[in-house]
Amino acid sequence: MVTKVFVSAQEVAEKAGVSRSAVSRTFTPGASVAPETRKRVMEAAEALGYHVNHLARGLMRNESGIVCLIVSEMGTPYRSSLIRAVTQHLQNSGKIAMLINTDRSDGSVDRALRQAIRYRADASIILSGQPDKSITQLCLKNGQRLVLINRDDAQPGPFRINLDDKEAASRILTAFVRAGCRRLAFANSEVGTPSLMAREHGFVAAAAALGMEVAVERFGPTGYEAGKVVAQRLLTRKERPDAIFCANDLLACGVMDAARHQFMMSVPDQLCVAGFDDIEQTSWSSYDLTTFAQPVEAIAREAVAFLAEPGSAEDDGQGRSIRLHAELIWRGSIRGG
Amino acid sequence: MVTKVFVSAQEVAEKAGVSRSAVSRTFTPGASVAPETRKRVMEAAEALGYHVNHLARGLMRNESGIVCLIVSEMGTPYRSSLIRAVTQHLQNSGKIAMLINTDRSDGSVDRALRQAIRYRADASIILSGQPDKSITQLCLKNGQRLVLINRDDAQPGPFRINLDDKEAASRILTAFVRAGCRRLAFANSEVGTPSLMAREHGFVAAAAALGMEVAVERFGPTGYEAGKVVAQRLLTRKERPDAIFCANDLLACGVMDAARHQFMMSVPDQLCVAGFDDIEQTSWSSYDLTTFAQPVEAIAREAVAFLAEPGSAEDDGQGRSIRLHAELIWRGSIRGG
DNA sequence: ATCGCCTTTGCAAGCGTGTGCAAATGCTGC
DNA sequence: GCAGCATTTGCACACGCTTGCAAAGGCGAT
Structure with missing residues (x-):
């Protein structure tokens, strides 16, 4: 048949x-x-x-109801929880998510945005990577809205959602100092994402303001294994750190495991550790990590609310930018509290 | 403007x-x-x-290039890694993924499938939940292909991908026995997903074949916290188990943490633990869990390959079914090896 | 009975594309 | 030079839907 x-x-x-x-x-x-x-x-x-038939309806109305999510490393805990929140909010407001995987290669995000254009997506939400300026302009010209999440230094035009990374770094520094830590370190990856770098710079700057040095070590991708390597490098220095702020929870888990199992150190007695994202694993009792919570729901809400706003995508050529607060989740990886 | x-x-x-x-x-x-x-x-x-314009092209060709991924709890490690693999394979074969979140409520999957029909998706891949028979028939009648992943008991018609859960359960039983374990237990959630139940029944049956009993405990959703609760129940029994097979890695992590931190037991010396899925966290040194690997890449490959096949979606009213192998990943949560 | 108004309905144009068909073009071999 | 053929091109219709417009119908007020 x-x-x-x-x-x-x-x-x-x-x-x-x-x-x-x-x-x-x-x-x-x-x-x-x-x-x-x-x-x-x-x-x-x-x-x-x-x-x-929403294909035909989209054709007529010039509004498909499709929103593209452009994201790399979507298997990661933070990314996947953000995807979950965004898709859920989109569904609640009658839209639907299209998911595109990117990698770190050049033009990967651009190809994804082209795909979004082909399907006449009403908007694209970029969770990873840096789109080329020419392509974002193309999107905006065509009336496609653009949301950038945690991509701080991106060009103006799109709607940008960021966190108060630097301020968070400064808050955690205070916590370390209160706990009596003096030999500070920062664990980062080599990826250089704006938000990761903002945390690093914020931490170093806040320490400098107190006249303290920070041992910074960067390695590999932003994951668990990289955290282990960074910890090995930091903990074999002549001046062994007594506090490590990690750019990311995954790094932090790697750092903790290396400190405990390879260097037989006790957290938080001999070493204080903090992370960022508040992924589910940080609440597991093997880690019990003090960290900053990504306001995942708020991010999703703001992004979707922006899409629902009336008005052209480029009416204010400047775009808008908001900064959300990352709440400090106090757990057991820092002394005192 | x-x-x-x-x-x-x-x-x-x-x-x-x-x-x-x-x-x-x-x-x-x-x-x-x-x-x-x-x-x-x-x-x-x-x-x-x-x-x-792929909307218009899809309208003409009666083939949109869209494939719907229907999934609940997409923030979970196993789910998100599967989503990643499937979207990647879809992209490689020129298709694009549409993502729909479902919950455990009645009709949630049906609503998702309706959405898939509205967008004239070429196919839907269901990773969670049970679609109603009438709606799957509607999809098939309309030439929309259907893939069910790990939904063992689903009605015929769709293409079904499953694992050798029962056989895996039997293999892990052998490993426990070789390690000298005699007081067996199975940790499960109350969700009752076919694959989870297959693991439970396979384990109990294999034990029975050797004349052994299994203490089965089920609680809550299939997550870390439920694992802790189940462990508390199992480890406070008069006959304290010396081996626990968990339906899931998340449960297993909860079980291990409860055993170690609440009951001060040593894994694997006093208690052997095994899980299922091989989520990234099981390789972290705090867990180092022996588990079965979901062949995520193979699942994605098979699913996408099926979509690329020529022929009507319902040419063989029976549908097809394949069973993939879950490889045992040997780590440190079972003695010996 | 007439008028005006509001609600409901059908017509037809149009959205941006793919593709069958026939016409046009170019080339080969005699 | 011409028949025969293959390649390329344009026309026009179809896909399934939305929506402006005008006509039709109902109803109350005069």
């Missing part, structure tokens, strides 16, 4: 004995249609298994 | 001095178009920032 095609509004109209427009209006919120007509249409549609 | 609309093939055709069909053919692989014409078209398209 040849693949059957989907039911069309025409067939529903015939079955219900009305015009095709009536069917269309029945499924268009706010359209003018008599209750009796609507009922007949609904019944016919139900019987035939009719579903509005 | 009013939101500008996207560039159409018409405009490209005018700029290139050819007909609209020529533009269309230029972007249709395998279409007949002279090299010179193609070149002119490509240049005009590039200059204007033209991108084929």
Whole structure:
């Protein structure tokens, strides 16, 4: 048997004995249609298994309801929880998420944005990587909205959501000092994402303001294994640190495991550790890590709210930028509290 | 300024001095178009920032290139790694993933499938939950392909990918016995997913074949906290188990943490533990858990390969079913080895 | 009965694309 | 020079939907 095609509004109209427009209006919120007509249409549609073709609707309305999520390393705890929150909020506001994987290669994000354009996505939300200026301009010109999450230094135009990374770094420094720590260190990856660097610079600057030095070590990707390597390097220095602020929870877990299992150090007695993101694992009792919570729900809410706003995508060529607060989640990896 | 609309093939055709069909053919692989014409078209398209409208193309071809991923708890390590693998494979074969969040509520999966139909997805891949039979039939009738992953007991029709859960359970039992364990237990959630139950039943059956009993405890959702609760219940029994097979790595992490930190037991000396999924955290040195690896890449490959196959979605009303192997990853949570 | 108003309905145009068909073009071999 | 053929091109229709517009119908007030 040849693949059957989907039911069309025409067939529903015939079955219900009305015009095709009536069917269309029945499924268009706010359209003018008599209750009796609507009922007949609904019944016919139900019987035939009719579903509005959103491809065609998007074509007409010039509004597909699709929002592209562009993200790399989506298997990571923080990323996946953000994806979950965003898709959920999108669904709640009647939109739908399209997911595109990127890698660190050049043009990866640009290719993703091209794909978003092809599917006439209403908007794209970029969680990773740096789009090229020319392509973001193309998106905006075409009326496609753009949201950048945690991509601090990106060019203006898109809507940008960031955290108070530097201020958080300064708060955690205070906590370390109160705990009596004096030999400070910062564990980072070599990726150089704006938010990671903001935490590093914020921490170093806050320490400098107190006349303290920070041992900074960077290695590899922003993950657990890199954390182990960084810890090895830091803990074999002549001046062994007694406090390590990690750019990321994954790094922090690696740092803790290396400190405990390879260097037989006790956390927090001999070493205080803090991370960033508040991924689920930090609350597990093997880690019990003091960290900053990414306001995942708030980020998703703000991003989706922006998409729902009326007005052109580029009405204010400047774009807008908001900064959300990262709350300090106090657990057991720092003394005192 | 009013939101500008996207560039159409018409405009490209005018700029290139050819007909609209020529533009269309230029972007249709395998279409007949002279090299010179193609070149002119490509240049005009590039200059204007033209991108084929996949909504319209999908409308014409009756093939959108969209594949729906239907999944609950997508923030979970195993789920998110599967999402990553599947989206990547889809992209490699020229398709694109649409992501829909479901919860445990009734009809949640059905609503997701309806959404897939509205966007005329070429296929839907279900990673969680149980679709209603009527809706899956609707999908198949409409030529939409369906893939069920780890949903063992689902009705026939869709393409089904499962693991050898029961056999794995039997293998891990052997390992426990070899390690000298005699008081066996199984830690499960109350969710009752087919694959989780298959592991439980396989373990109990294999033990029975050796004349051994298994203490089974189930609680809550399939996560870390539930694992802790289950461990508390198991380890306060009169007959304290010396081996626990967990339906899931998350449960296993909870079990290990409870055993170590609440009951001060040593793993694997006093208690052997095994899990399932091989999520990244199991390789972290705080856990170092012996577990079974979900063949995530193979699952994604098989699923996408199925979608690429020619032939109607329902040509063989029975659907097909394959069973993949879960490899035992030997680490340090079981004695010996 | 007539008018004006509001609600509902059908018509038809249009969204941006793919593709069958026939016409046009160029080339080969005689 | 011409028939025969392969390649390329344009026309026009189709895909399934939305929506402006005008006509139709109902109803109360005059």
